[in-house]
Amino acid sequence: MKHYFQKPTHAAPLAAFRIIFGMMLFISIIRFWCKGWIYELYIKPLHFFPFYGFEFVKPLGNYTYLIFIACGVSALLFAAGCLYRIASISLFLSFTYIELMDKSTYLNHYYFVSMVLLLMVFLPANRYFSVDVLRDKSLFASQVPKWCLDSLKLLVLILYFYAGLAKLNSDWLLNALPLKIWLPARNDTPIIGPLFNYTWVAYLFSWFGCAYDLLVGFLLWNKRTRPWAYITVVAFHGLTAILFPIGMFPYIMIVTALVFFSADFHRKIIARLKSFFKKDTTLVEPHVEFKYRPIVQNVFVCLLAVFFAIQVLMPFRYLLYPGELFWTEEGYRFSWRVMLMEKAGYTQFTVKDASGKRIIVNNNEFLTPLQEKMMSAQPDMILQYAHILRDHYAKSGFISPQVYVDSYVTLNGRRGKVFISPETDLAKEEESFKPKTWILPLNDEIKGF
Amino acid sequence: MLILLAGIFACSKKEAAEKDNTNTGASADRKAVLIQLADEIIIPSYANFKLKLDVMVSKTNAFGNAPTVTSLQELRTAWVDAYKEWQKVEILDFGPAEMYAIRGYMNIYPANVTKITANIAAGNANLDLPANYTASGFPGLDYLINGAGTNDTEIVAFYTSPTDGAKRIAYLKNIAAKMSAMFGFVSAEWNGAYRETFVNKTTIDASSPFSSLVNGYIRSYESAVRSGKFGIPSGAMENGTVSPQNVEAYYKKDISLTLAKTAHLAAIDFFNGKSVKSGTEGPSLKTYLNSLPSSTTLAAGINAQFAATTQKLNAINTENLSSVVQNNNQQMIDVYNEMQKLVPLLKVDMTSAMSISISYTDNDGD
Numbered sequence: 001m002k003h004y005f006q007k008p009t010h011a012a013p014l015a016a017f018r019i020i021f022g023m024m025l026f027i028s029i030i031r032f033w034c035k036g037w038i039y040e041l042y043i044k045p046l047h048f049f050p051f052y053g054f055e056f057v058k059p060l061g062n063y064t065y066l067i068f069i070a071c072g073v074s075a076l077l078f079a080a081g082c083l084y085r086i087a088s089i090s091l092f093l094s095f096t097y098i099e100l101m102d103k104s105t106y107l108n109h110y111y112f113v114s115m116v117l118l119l120m121v122f123l124p125a126n127r128y129f130s131v132d133v134l135r136d137k138s139l140f141a142s143q144v145p146k147w148c149l150d151s152l153k154l155l156v157l158i159l160y161f162y163a164g165l166a167k168l169n170s171d172w173l174l175n176a177l178p179l180k181i182w183l184p185a186r187n188d189t190p191i192i193g194p195l196f197n198y199t200w201v202a203y204l205f206s207w208f209g210c211a212y213d214l215l216v217g218f219l220l221w222n223k224r225t226r227p228w229a230y231i232t233v234v235a236f237h238g239l240t241a242i243l244f245p246i247g248m249f250p251y252i253m254i255v256t257a258l259v260f261f262s263a264d265f266h267r268k269i270i271a272r273l274k275s276f277f278k279k280d281t282t283l284v285e286p287h288v289e290f291k292y293r294p295i296v297q298n299v300f301v302c303l304l305a306v307f308f309a310i311q312v313l314m315p316f317r318y319l320l321y322p323g324e325l326f327w328t329e330e331g332y333r334f335s336w337r338v339m340l341m342e343k344a345g346y347t348q349f350t351v352k353d354a355s356g357k358r359i360i361v362n363n364n365e366f367l368t369p370l371q372e373k374m375m376s377a378q379p380d381m382i383l384q385y386a387h388i389l390r391d392h393y394a395k396s397g398f399i400s401p402q403v404y405v406d407s408y409v410t411l412n413g414r415r416g417k418v419f420i421s422p423e424t425d426l427a428k429e430e431e432s433f434k435p436k437t438w439i440l441p442l443n444d445e446i447k448g449f
Numbered sequence: 450m451l452i453l454l455a456g457i458f459a460c461s462k463k464e465a466a467e468k469d470n471t472n473t474g475a476s477a478d479r480k481a482v483l484i485q486l487a488d489e490i491i492i493p494s495y496a497n498f499k500l501k502l503d504v505m506v507s508k509t510n511a512f513g514n515a516p517t518v519t520s521l522q523e524l525r526t527a528w529v530d531a532y533k534e535w536q537k538v539e540i541l542d543f544g545p546a547e548m549y550a551i552r553g554y555m556n557i558y559p560a561n562v563t564k565i566t567a568n569i570a571a572g573n574a575n576l577d578l579p580a581n582y583t584a585s586g587f588p589g590l591d592y593l594i595n596g597a598g599t600n601d602t603e604i605v606a607f608y609t610s611p612t613d614g615a616k617r618i619a620y621l622k623n624i625a626a627k628m629s630a631m632f633g634f635v636s637a638e639w640n641g642a643y644r645e646t647f648v649n650k651t652t653i654d655a656s657s658p659f660s661s662l663v664n665g666y667i668r669s670y671e672s673a674v675r676s677g678k679f680g681i682p683s684g685a686m687e688n689g690t691v692s693p694q695n696v697e698a699y700y701k702k703d704i705s706l707t708l709a710k711t712a713h714l715a716a717i718d719f720f721n722g723k724s725v726k727s728g729t730e731g732p733s734l735k736t737y738l739n740s741l742p743s744s745t746t747l748a749a750g751i752n753a754q755f756a757a758t759t760q761k762l763n764a765i766n767t768e769n770l771s772s773v774v775q776n777n778n779q780q781m782i783d784v785y786n787e788m789q790k791l792v793p794l795l796k797v798d799m800t801s802a803m804s805i806s807i808s809y810t811d812n813d814g815d
Contacts, residue, residue: 184477185804188651197476344801358688408793413743
């Protein structure tokens with residue numbers, strides 16, 4: 001083990017990853033801006049749904065654009081390897097800040113990006129083919145510790161493997177849900193669309209998707225299977241990009257998987273880039289090995305162990321909660337559970353007080369359609385919204401307002417049913433990591449992970 | 450991947466067709482649904498409404514040119530006919546109807562008499578302003594031809610008044626002309642290019658015709674039928690505070706129930722794809738739901754709930770819903786409660802089964 005942490009590897013894959021990943025994030029930010037989503041998602045809404053413990057993370061009105069500018073600029077500097085330490089820290093912080101502003105926009109791939117960036121802050125990704133090296137030749141290293149590169153690979157492997165584990169459940173494997181719902185709705189896709197009318201195609205996709213997620217990380221790691229595994233990465237993510245509105249995620253994964261490729265492969269990429277910049281394209285370079293100072297290395301490796309322990313355990317925290325995970329969503333996020341549910345809900349809130357005042361809330365006056373859709377099927381957001389209503393009506397003359405909800409949720413094609421106890425005064429309930437007793441049971445078991 | 454899939458498809462199609470009895474072969478054909486709804490319901494319903502609306506406009510002008518009890522009664526008959534026909538198209542709140550906010554110009558009630566009086570006095574009211582929705586449309590006319598006096602002679606006198614008669618006639622004509630003009634835009638779109646757009650874009654993204662028709666249909670049933678006709682007057686949605694003056698066609702007094710039943714039936718027929726021309730059912734939201742492998746019993750459940758609502762509607766035996774609110778409000782609440790059970794079936798179960806999206810942003814399905 002000790003020997004492993006002394007092993008070097010070529011610095012090119014890490015440097016290439018830095019460039020590609022940074023550029024992908026830069027493109028993501030530009031795309032987000034061009035689609036008007038900064039205004040639409042973070043400025044226009046009247047209320048937001050912060051994460052528990054991160055309530056201080058809020059959009060800053062029109063200054064929100066500055067966070068996105070900071071993020072975009074950091075991404076460029078990060079890609080260029082310019083002022084790398086500062087750039088990587090500010091990229092991690094700005095990206096994570098954006099992600100934490102509103103739960104309604106939670107995506108697993110945003111979380112993945114944040115985790116990769118957190119790792120990258122500690123890795124020597126600017127020692128090779130970077131502006132930092134151009135400015136200070138003494139920073140150059142052709143070799144970096146092998147564990148630095150492996151830790152990135154391990155994170156990608158965990159993502160895929162856990163996404164596969166999450167698919168080992170009866171809805172996904174035995175009932176081909178939710179693909180059985182989603183695929184027929186896309187039967188007008190060119191060429192392959194007509195296939196989606198067949199139920200067996202939903203089963204094929206479900207089983208293939210599950211096996212793919214469980215295995216692809218290992219197949220990418222293994223040199224002999226790597227080229228074939230990569231072809232399936234491109235095909236699989238390409239297909240999901242065509243079928244589902246999942247934005248940049250497929251493309252980010254397609255380029256991220258390149259991290260598994262050999263140093264020679266990455267050196268060729270970098271040589272191409274060098275020729276583009278009209279630099280010396282020879283592959284001959286001095287052999288310089290970068291090593292952390294022993295004390296720093298020990299601290300980093302310990303932190304890394306903690307980081308991965310959290311990564312491995314987090315997806316299992318749902319076991320601490322009673323009830324059906326897909327229904328209560330207690331312990332659902334940050335666990336690489338992607339595309340597993342077709343869930344939709346309907347909520348009608350009633351606010352009243354002891355003096356007999358009573359009002360039925362029009363959700364459109366408080367939330368955007370996206371926020372309402374997300375809130376309606378997620379208990380923690382229902383509670384947050386109930387508190388938004390409590391505070392709003394307390395200001396407009398209700399004396400200690402009580403908030404009740406009539407809710408109705410459907411999950412993976414099951415006939416919808418009441419979701420939240422209509423007798424519970426949500427104004428009095430507090431958010432915590434404890435089980436939420438006011439979620440009514442699904443009365444159905446989804447077996448498996 | 451495509452070649453691979455095609456290969457798997459070619460190899461296993463026959464085998465799968467034999468094994469998989471859950472696949473009935475009925476494919477989820479949105480285009481067929483869109484064509485049926487456009488050609489057999491939407492376009493002919495709009496055409497029928499246009500006929501009645503045109504008669505109403507000409508009777509309005511005839512009355513305006515010569516206000517007599519006879520011409521008033523003719524106008525009133527034309528107004529009733531058009532109002533009933535409107536119930537069949539109010540549910541179609543998507544596409545051009547949504548774009549032109551046609552419902553605002555046609556049927557926002559209760560009528561605001563204060564505003565109507567002020568608009569008449571001002572003489573230059575801009576009926577395009579949303580603030581004037583409650584002073585125009587069918588409810589505005591309801592007041593002007595049914596509520597402006599206690600009997601027909603008084604109502605005619607309202608328009609023959611030497612001081613304000615001319616202004617009142619101008620306003621009356623103005624309302625009818627506005628309704629006709631606004632509906633003309635919607636009608637022209639459907640008879641023009643929109644029909645092709647509607648039937649040819651079969652995707653289910655948020656901006657697609659299929660999504661907007663499903664969302665618009667549900668929204669109009671929820672707000673125009675459930676809330677407007679029952680939830681609000683009965684007080685079921687208003688903390689139990691009844692408001693008998695908020696029923697539809699309040700001044701006419703004897704058509705409210707027919708209007709409600711007509712709208713409810715139109716919603717049922719739309720769901721079942723029942724042709725306005727032939728009376729037979731075709732591809733529809735019902736057949737589409739039935740063709741989806743994961744929701745085989747949902748359409749039947751929705752129709753059962755429609756039927757339960759119809760039953761409660763049939764229990765009401767007087768046209769004057771305002772008096773029902775005052776004397777037998779439980780009947781109104783019963784209808785509301787059944788309609789309220791229908792809303793989540795349509796809004797949650799149906800849209801989820803159809804995978805209809807409401808937002809434009811990225812989503813990874815959780």
